[in-house]
Amino acid sequence: MSQQSLQTKLVSVVQHVDQHGSSVPPIYQSTTFKIGSLEDDASQPYDYTRSGNPTRTVVQHQIGKLYDVDAAQVLAVSSGMTALDVILRALVLTHKSRVPTIIAGDDLYGGTQRLLTHLESRNHARVLHVDTANYDAFVELFKQQEHVDCVLLESPTNPLLKVADLPRLTHFIKSSNDACLVAIDNTMMSGMLCNPLKFQCDVVYESATKYLNGHHDIMAGIVVTRTPKMAQEIYFMVNSTGSGLSPFDSWLLVRGLKTLGVRLYQQQHNAMVLSHWLENSCGFVDKKGVKGSPRTRFVGLKSHPQFELHKSFNSGPGAVLSFETGSYEHSRRLVSSRKIKIWAVTVSFGCVNSLISMPCKMSHAAIDPALRQERDFPEDLVRLCCGIENIADLQNDLLEAMIDADIIELRDEGKTIYNKLNGHIATNTVGQGKLPNIYEEFFSQDLVERGSILTSRAKL
Ligand SMILES: *Cc1c(COP(=O)(O)O)cnc(C)c1O
Numbered sequence: 001m002s003q004q005s006l007q008t009k010l011v012s013v014v015q016h017v018d019q020h021g022s023s024v025p026p027i028y029q030s031t032t033f034k035i036g037s038l039e040d041d042a043s044q045p046y047d048y049t050r051s052g053n054p055t056r057t058v059v060q061h062q063i064g065k066l067y068d069v070d071a072a073q074v075l076a077v078s079s080g081m082t083a084l085d086v087i088l089r090a091l092v093l094t095h096k097s098r099v100p101t102i103i104a105g106d107d108l109y110g111g112t113q114r115l116l117t118h119l120e121s122r123n124h125a126r127v128l129h130v131d132t133a134n135y136d137a138f139v140e141l142f143k144q145q146e147h148v149d150c151v152l153l154e155s156p157t158n159p160l161l162k163v164a165d166l167p168r169l170t171h172f173i174k175s176s177n178d179a180c181l182v183a184i185d186n187t188m189m190s191g192m193l194c195n196p197l198k199f200q201c202d203v204v205y206e207s208a209t210k211y212l213n214g215h216h217d218i219m220a221g222i223v224v225t226r227t228p229k230m231a232q233e234i235y236f237m238v239n240s241t242g243s244g245l246s247p248f249d250s251w252l253l254v255r256g257l258k259t260l261g262v263r264l265y266q267q268q269h270n271a272m273v274l275s276h277w278l279e280n281s282c283g284f285v286d287k288k289g290v291k292g293s294p295r296t297r298f299v300g301l302k303s304h305p306q307f308e309l310h311k312s313f314n315s316g317p318g319a320v321l322s323f324e325t326g327s328y329e330h331s332r333r334l335v336s337s338r339k340i341k342i343w344a345v346t347v348s349f350g351c352v353n354s355l356i357s358m359p360c361k362m363s364h365a366a367i368d369p370a371l372r373q374e375r376d377f378p379e380d381l382v383r384l385c386c387g388i389e390n391i392a393d394l395q396n397d398l399l400e401a402m403i404d405a406d407i408i409e410l411r412d413e414g415k416t417i418y419n420k421l422n423g424h425i426a427t428n429t430v431g432q433g434k435l436p437n438i439y440e441e442f443f444s445q446d447l448v449e450r451g452s453i454l455t456s457r458a459k460l
Pocket residue numbers: 079080081082109111112154158185187188206207208209210219220221
């Protein structure tokens with residue numbers, strides 16, 4: 001039989017023995033499991049839900065498919081931050097006599113930054129930050145250290161969308177010091193678009209709160225390791241602290257995973273159309289390379305300085321993008337406009353609903369403004385996380401808000417967009433040609449070619 005694609009594998013759920021023959025594995029909402037035999041308790045797979053639960057086992061199997069590993073290398077935990085916590089406790093903060101050194105990026109997820117700062121302040125770890133998108137700067141810092149215990153990588157970063165060359169960095173680290181743990185936060189891509197285990201990193205984790213579940217109704221995290229032994233060490237922490245994913249949340253995550261392929265396809269499609277439109281029609285384009293001028297940031301755009309690099313190890317751009325209007329005040333007015341009806345003003349991403357935010361006022365507000373400036377964080381940055389809605393509706397909603405915020409003016413009965421901040425004029429392409437009727441799309445093309453498009457959908 002030919003190898004099934006990921007979309008197919010995630011829709012089917014591992015066979016289970018059920019007395020009623022239910023098609024969907026039930027939720028084992030039970031704390032304890034009865035002991036079958038006092039003589040042979042080692043053969044009993046479950047006894048107490050902190051240690052193991054059949055519904056959690058099912059989701060771990062599904063994640064194993066996503067990363068092409070055995071379920072024995074997967075752990076489902078209660079959040080993305082829990083995933084990082086158990087990885088660090090089990091595999092990094094393990095020395096009795098030495099404070100471990102961790103190197104991480106300088107544009108990290110806020111929660112990661114907070115946890116690392118806490119560890120550093122208690123002297124549990126020495127934490128060094130570097131721009132991991134700058135390979136040479138990373139190598140220099142790494143070589144200066146006597147001993148590096150762990151490197152924590154994330155790509156692309158959020159919301160600046162800087163790309164770290166994960167395969168090259170991992171190769172350098174492992175060939176310099178095989179004992180240095182390479183951990184990758186794969187939340188921005190998900191296992192469907194990037195599998196860092198294929199280039200020999202040690203452990204990958206994701207906030208399953210984002211793309212994997214996709215509906216913003218649970219918190220969850222997953223950890224996938226290169227070897228079963230590492231997973232056992234992490235399992236020790238999960239069992240000791242009770243950080244395993246609850247049965248109900250495991251069940252919801254199994255359900256969310258079934259639609260990961262179609263959701264990502266639509267979300268990436270929307271992000272592609274939107275980013276092109278923001279750049280070409282709305283004029284958020286950096287013409288002179290001047291700092292502080294408007295621009296659109298998305299790894300799916302050819303104008304992204306690391307477009308080719310990102311493409312070389314990911315099979316899609318994801319659905320998070322950001323743009324700068326060139327004016328803090330106008331960005332603030334845009335995100336707080338009452339004209340916004342579809343885009344939800346909220347943090348997070350990966351949901352079926354589209355989200356808009358202003359990072360310097362929301363997710364990144366906790367970072368000292370001086371530090372934001374030092375790291376070239378644009379204060380006028382607007383972040384967009386595309387959901388699965390109709391793209392023209394999303395564009396029109398944003399357009400209304402941009403008009404309300406005095407950024408954009410529509411001319412020629414809406415056919416032309418004028419950017420009042422930089423004078424850019426262009427045709428408004430909303431609703432043009434991109435979403436053909438399904439009959440036309442299907443019957444006007446060679447079906448064989450069409451078939452190959454359908455099977456590689458998530459990899460837009
Ligand atoms: C959301 C997120 C996390 C944390 O995950 P939670 O499920 O919120 O704990 C970690 N890393 C990245 C990149 C994230 O976006």
